[in-house]
């Protein structure tokens with residue numbers, strides 16, 4: 001099976017497993033796991049922030065960031081298809097008592113004008129906009145990459161109007177590979193940003209959120225409160241460190257494979273959202289149900305998923321350039337039928 005379902009399907013390699021098996025560990029809840037601490041220092045340095053916190057998942061990073069920056073009743077602005085609002089079971093509404101103020105965009109990136117129209121200082125009647133959530137790259141919009149200038153302008157405006165800003169950086173390293181713009185440039189305009197180890201970096205789990213010392217202190221309280229404090233988490237952290245050392249540099253390959261896949265599907269006459277990173281979204285031929293198309297592709301040995309009325313294919317370290325050609329050929333067979 002050529003697995004283009006998601007980059008979350010990356011499997012730990014033998015090298016990563018060996019690093020995990022050899023990890024020095026301790027009680028993370030007591031701050032005594034040396035490998036987790038090493039990972040947190042590494043991430044804080046990489047992102048140019050005062051500190052970082054290792055958490056079991058990216059979803060928990062979103063929950064913790066929102067809890068740390070808001071009070072119940074606050075508004076959190078995000079894009080209308082943001083993962084934090086659409087794909088986390090309503091978690092932040094349930095846990096933090098916030099509501100989302102979604103902004104509709106074409107490519108996942110709102111403008112300062114759109115943001116300015118909804119930012120609210122709050123009063124007895126209206127909610128305060130406490131936080132603006134960005135997503136880099138934007139998953140459900142097509143793996144799209146925020147233009148840096150717009151990203152900065154949005155963050156600056158939020159700050160001028162008293163709101164904090166954080167970035168769901170589940171795939172920020174794919175944006176770095178796509179643009180050549182260093183990760184610290186995506187980090188410095190925002191108050192907090194997190195990175196995921198279980199996607200392109202190939203780890204089995206875990207994510208780390210970075211921010212100021214004060215933010216990390218508040219975030220750590222919510223990490224405990226939400227049940228995210230761990231014990232011998234160094235085993236996971238070792239996988240994450242291995243991913244940073246060995247797989248960060250190869251994300252450009254995934255982006256290139258997605259570009260080739262996009263070309264191949266376009267050449268078959270399919271309507272494709274031009275890939276900007278490691279995701280390809282396309283519309284099946286007129287009159288074809290995306291789920292039925294996906295089922296037919298599964299029979300041809302290609303796994304992918306229907307997402308928001310389209311079909312999504314995600315490239316990652318488990319899929320080679322040769323398999324991309326095979327996937328294009330499989331789509332061609334299904335289209336022909």
Ligand SMILES: Cc1ncc(COP(=O)(O)O)c(C=O)c1O
Pocket residue numbers: 008057058059060083084135137138139168170171196198206207
């Ligand atoms: C944009 C985005 N944010 C957050 C997440 C959640 O990350 P995790 O799977 O580590 O919980 C995902 C997962 O695919 C994602 O695509």
